[in-house]
Amino acid sequence: MDRFDSSPETALQWHRDGVGAALATVVQTWGSAPRRVGAQLAVGGDGRIEGSVSGGCVEGAVIVEALEAIDDGRHRMLEFGVSDDDAFAVGLACGGTIRIFVEPVGPALPVDMLEDLVQARAMRTALAYEVNTRTGDRRLVRGGYPDRMRMDRSGFEEDGVTFVAVHNPPLRLIVVGAVHIAQALVPMARIAGYDAVLIDPRDAFAASDRFPGETILRDWPDEAVAQLGLDTRTALVLLTHDPKLDDPALQAALAAEVFYIGALGSTRTHAKRVDRMTAAGFTEAQIARIHGPVGLDIGAAGPAEIAVSILAQMTGVLRGRVS
The missing domain is CATH 3.40.50.720 (NAD(P)-binding Rossmann-like Domain)
Incomplete structure (x- = not known):
């Protein structure tokens, strides 16, 4: 279940171990997706993974892109069109589109920010992670986005480029x-x-x-x-x-x-x-x-x-x- 998702903690540990890491986050998808918006996949620089962003139908391509992001230090937005057959194979009635935002730890996602996020999660402190998917500007927000926090609903703001990931305690x-x-x-x-x-x-x-x-x-x-x-x-x-x-x-x-x-x-x-x-x-x-x-x-x-x-x-x- 999503409440057991430890992708941020795993990515931070892999970075500290010198392996390198990236976080891939579902930022937009069809309504009946196997993983909800905000779900994450941690990818290590050696190819190891933890978490999921699609139930299996696009993970392979995401891993390849994440490894490239770790090498070049740049975030990237990925978009996949999933066929009806592939969608059915992972439990969906029909295909659709899924968008995934990939951030390498260090060059794009600052280590100190990831450390603050992980510490807040350990202390059962609710916060939101806000990132401009175009510019890469990002910050942690405490006490903001009350509707999103109450509904546990990550997603884009009205500008279509600011993504807000909700990190509520279980x-x-x-x-x-x-x-x-x-x-x-x-x-x-x-x-x-x-x-x-x-x-x-x-x-x-x-x-x-x-x-x-x-x-x-x-x-x-x-x-x-x-x-x-x-x-x-x-x-x-x-x-x-x-x-x-x-x-x-x-x-x-x-x-x-x-x-x-x-x-x-x-x-x-x-x-x-x-x-x-x-x-x-x-x-x-x-x-x-x-x-x-x-x-x-x-x-x-x-x-x-x-x-x-x-x-x-x-x-x-x-x-x-x-x-």
Whole structure:
């Protein structure tokens, strides 16, 4: 998946190793492409690669161009017309056009800028990489392009030459309460692109065989949340029904900038939760960020359907469609 794309980190390491490197980025394509705009391929000076820009149908030509870019130090825009047969072979219904921007590290893409980008990604700092594909002028932008950042949508600006690559931290879901709903919600969230973490100090609930392969923290929620950290790419879902477990994590989230807070429970249970948060000193506006009862009202019955309603509400909030 795109969230595991480590092409910038790989290209930087290959450059530091003296191999030489270039980054190839999808900047424009047909609507049903196997790799979305912003996807990258790192190409080493010795021909090694990591990542993908097309699913295989144009990689060979991109590698040749990238090696030439490493040699001559100049960026270049590539455009490929993909035939219907080739498109079908990589999972498309029909052919089209794909444009790929190639930047050799060092001569075109400054090493210090790539280092700053890699460091920001490691620190879960959202930023945009802006490049004029005609002149090669480029910069890193923090706090800009709010619509693109919210929608995770890289692309050209209206001038047709300024390309903006969105570098958001991976989405993360923190679930407090290793209950039945969590057993459905966590794998669904992973499919949707979230890194999921479960928190539950109760051994009977946090048993590994109930959540095979998942990350489970058996600390008290306030300690676990402090260890994980909370940011604008984090969603917190509280499922225990137990204020002793839910409230410490909830208070940490209300004091942070997580994009979503959801809490399981009836309307009466939520009213009591609101009273506790008010007594704890939180404002009406802060408390209003809690989605409780959690999930969209779709008439969900059973853990799996409730999980669907939660994930749908999270997506709506993330994309600005649900308040």
